[in-house]
Amino acid sequence: MKRILKLHVNGEDFEILTEIHKTLLEVLREDLGLTGTKRGCDLGTCGACTVLIDGKPHLSCLTLTADVQGKKITTIEGLAQDGQLHPLQKAFAEKGAIQCGFCTPGMILTAKALLDEDPHPSEEKVKKAISGNLCRCTGYVKIVDAILSVTDKSSES
Amino acid sequence: MNKFNVVGKREPMLDALDKATGRARFTDDLSLPGMLYGKILRSPLPHAKILYVDLSGAEKATGVKAAISGKDIPKKKYGIVPMAKDEYALAIDKVRYIGDEVAAVVATSLDAAEEAISKIHVDYEELPAVFDPLEAMKPGAPIIHDEVPNNVSATIRKEFGDVEKAFAQSDFIFEDTFETQAVNHCPLEPQAALAMVDHSGKVTLWSSTQIPFFLRRNLATTLDIPESMVRIIKPKVGGGFGQKIDLYAKDFCAAFFAMKTKRPVKFVYEREEVFTSTRQRHPMHIQLKTGMKKDGTILAQQFKVVADGGAYNSTAPLMITLACFFIMLPYRIENLLFEGFHVYTNKPVGGAMRGHGIPQVRFAVEAQLDTIAEKMGIDPLDLRLKNAFQAGEPHPAKLLVQSCGFSDTLIKAAEEIGWKEKRGKLPFGRGVGLAGASFPSGVSNMSHISSGAVVKIERDGAITLLTGAADIGQGAETVISQIVAEELGVSLKEIRITAADTEITPLDPGTFGSGVTLRAGNAARIAAQVAKEKLFEAVAEKMEVEARDLEAKDHRIFVKANPEKGMSLEEAIKVYQYSDRPMPIIGRGSYQPPAKEPTTLLKEDGNFSPAYSFMTQAAEVEVDTRTGKVKVLKMVTAHDCGRAINPMLVEGQLEGSVVGGMGQALYEEVITEKGQVLNPSFLDYGIPTAMEVPPITSVEVETNDPEGPFGAKESGEGTQLSPAPAIINAIYDAIGVSFNSLPVTPERVLEALQKKDKR
Amino acid sequence: MRLPRFEYIEPRTLKEAANALAADSKGSVLLAGGTDLLVSMKQRVIQPKRVINLKTIPRLAYISNGKEGLRIGALTTLHDLSLSRTIREQYPALTEAAKEVGAYAHQVMGTIGGNLCQGNRCRFYNQSAFWRGVRRLCFKAGGEICHVVRKPKECHSTYCGDLAPVLMALDSRIKILGPHGERALPLKRLFTRDGKRPLSLKKGEVLKEILIPEPSGKTLYLKWRLRGSLEFPVVSLALHIEKGTNGAIEGARIIFSGVGPGPVEALEAEKMMVNGLLDEEMIEKVSDQAVREISPMRTSIHSPAFKRKIAGILLRQALEQMMKS
């Protein structure tokens, strides 16, 4: 069954004709060409497909596209504002929190949602928040550091 | 003090921002107009004859463009080790494990391809299957490959020194049996391939591979076309850890269907397929006998190792050989007898994984050393220090160890974990442990392991580096660029790199055996030197000095003894150009690790690797004696990686590797029942989450290796050899139970504690 | 893994949803957060003709304090539960349970209704179509046999939800809306303890609301799993105790997840506690009794014996914690 869906992604409006049984992950990657959102397990267990919907982390592989019409969808491509990288993006790059980079988009978006909710989380809270975003390269150490470094900065300002 | 400008700096990876913004393209992110989507039908039986494959149902389904089974493909076997080729891209005649590839389809959509797969009908004649390697070795066991009637597809028997005599002279002899589990690499990116064919029939394949040039060879073999008709491009790769060394059905099928349909074709694996049908760390059954002198000298060791290879060889002979040779480092083992067997079973296939055959035997050795120490009343640290190998010592297997910081790693790791204050002194349930290891920096005793590089200096000063090295997330491109930048005296951001495209970049063996930095780094350094010398020649002529007196640094070329006297890089290029020398300035470098011929590793010993790295991991744990849960409180990793070209990336390698090792010690096991993987998902297969990670301290032990570029050696792979035994030894210290098999789950801890109470 | 094709319905009211469901109750499913349902659909253990999305219905997500206690709308997300101050202050065990479900995104997406109504789990069932194809179709998936006990026409799948034990310990009631109107019942009666059809919802019925009575006594929730996140409980326990002024126990509830075809209440153990004092002796007796009342099966990679052991340990820990406080 096909339907016309209206989506609001990264500040842009899209109107697409697509199969109703396609997940948001599939529509982002296949219909909108937003391949920054990754498919790691397709069953909601790895977090690589995390996107923000109205600012909150969602597993796009378990989200029906029709279900997010009218909501604000943010993917990794939409995180930088007016050409300015988000501090998390910078921190991840500079602190060595990125190795293969496959978990990175989901990881950064999850971290952003956390910091928007709680700008000064404890290390434990950071770990818990990203615990559904699996990473096999880094051992998470530098990822946690990168996220905490951003909270430090915001406390200074 | 770092006398270098770029080498030794904590530079972010060159592609980090692309990855942080979603711009980085992995194989599955690519698509081409008219692209078809493929799916593979896999065997539901562990062992069976294929009687008939009826593709007609699939062929008739909407959207389907083609379907094939084993009988449609060239009857060409492939494998990573030439002498051990035993696999067809799709099963022909017979399936050998649940998940073996039987047929494949391509369709205009993934939905259609998935639906079509279920319409293929296969008639099998089920054969008796065998799942335990010890059973498989017995006479009368089901034969999995006709060519290997005893199911033992690779063996090694090596004796160094005189083992019988040494045991006779030993004051104590210890004998134990160990078992290790199947571990999946779990790269976050599932395997993918995209193929396209041009009018001449040339195949271009984008693949999540860590070994493009080997893939080119294997793909050409399976397609039965010349290697020159295959081009492999490696986009970004989402982790490999050894699992992306092999050719897989997805590579073959993408290419084969692209040839057949004249349309681009993409295959991407499901996570379940990654678990069941790619590769895993070999489970091993290890019998270990060690002879000790009273003073704590290890006099002799004898091993019988049976590796459960699953249905195919993959790297079998190499894996079992590595296991053998790396028993003899980091300790001095003068007398060794090693018997190793790689055995076929009807199970998922073993392959190279971070440490490649060594973590299993290292676990056995390191766990046994602690029980030996206990029984002999020697401190486990002292026991290790006493037997630690030193640089320059003659080695019984003729390994040439030119730099060795092992003792240093032991001492520093022990200090950092608080060994003196804690070992044997913590309350019941808490303990510390450590374990050592050594790893090669690339393998030299094999053919085809040269790396090449090209460095171009353009008119405007732009520097282009072409390297075949395959960056799979470890940062190879960054590190090699740093080497080139240092050599040319420019900053890192001035290097533009193109890598891992078999048509454009020079030959490279790929990412395996931890040789990339050393091998490809040396090649790139040579290329940069050659380009630089060309430039120096022109500048020297103009400045009327000797070329050898010049130096390149800070974007300038100047006289070493008189740095004022010189010019900017741009000026130098101008000078070069106006002296009627041909542009662009090109330097080429090829590097082959020094090796001894002939190079059949299995038959000849000799120096195995151009350099060896050494490490010690230490752990502090807390065992909840009620629930059996083990919590790692702290990990220390002391690693002699020569000079760290990029300390931040080295740390990242160590941390990731340590956490992987923790997983292996406590959480991870691919569980099979009659050949079926019971836990092919991240819910049931316990890869560590951020919650499991303790503070990790990396202690640098820098040595300067004469063979490595700027003294660099391996890092990150060897690190995975000893976290598991370090944790197991810490558990021993905590509760007095020494575990002989992995992983140590809460269930097993409770059982062991109960048994202990009864005694 | 693609989702199977289906018809998609967005009802405007709960009544509409109930009617749509009743029209073809075998072929239709309700969608809330989708974190359980869509996994099962991808794995083809459920292949509905129609998906009825509850999230488009307004005013089903709320947490409101009323006379009889707290009312929680079925579509309230676990994340909102965990952030609610009222809940944290009055029912901290519920906050705790909500925070332990899956990980961050699962809590953001997952709803309380979906959590209660989530499918039973089994290592032979929650697998891909290919995986299940290696064996004969199991009873729950529409076949004849149960691979856990190797008997026909039985299903021993396990209920693994985190919230049900706590909500039952808090003596919650639920409101259900069907084509023929509303009914309310104690939450524990939602669960049939039949692995094949674990919920007592009738044709066209939708869970609308959860009612938690005024806080009283003390409630604890303990969850055990191998890793510190992501996983369903291997075993979990909710313990509720009400003490009289003299310190004697007036009422107790002991409810486990992960050890039976529904949440399992250890009724005999509960009875043992009434009128007694919480001391070492009682803790020993009660936890020994409780593990006799559960019947874990080999439905996951953890052995039943181990689950039993952990259940006992959890209860002991919880009782000790209660004793100390």
Ligand SMILES: Cc1cc2nc3c(=O)[nH]c(=O)nc-3n(C[C@H](O)[C@H](O)[C@H](O)COP(=O)(O)OP(=O)(O)OC[C@H]3O[C@@H](n4cnc5c(N)ncnc54)[C@H](O)[C@@H]3O)c2cc1C
């Ligand atoms: C990786 C992973 C980890 C998880 N870990 C846990 C865990 O630790 N603990 C845990 O409890 N769960 C866990 N879950 C399961 C799931 O995420 C949660 O149970 C979640 O709360 C389900 O809610 P939902 O809204 O997403 O349900 P849905 O998937 O939308 O629905 C689940 C079921 O309930 C039915 N349903 C939903 N709402 C209603 C209603 N109002 N009336 C009647 N029927 C309804 C649906 O038809 C469906 O059958 C996990 C899932 C994943 C993928």
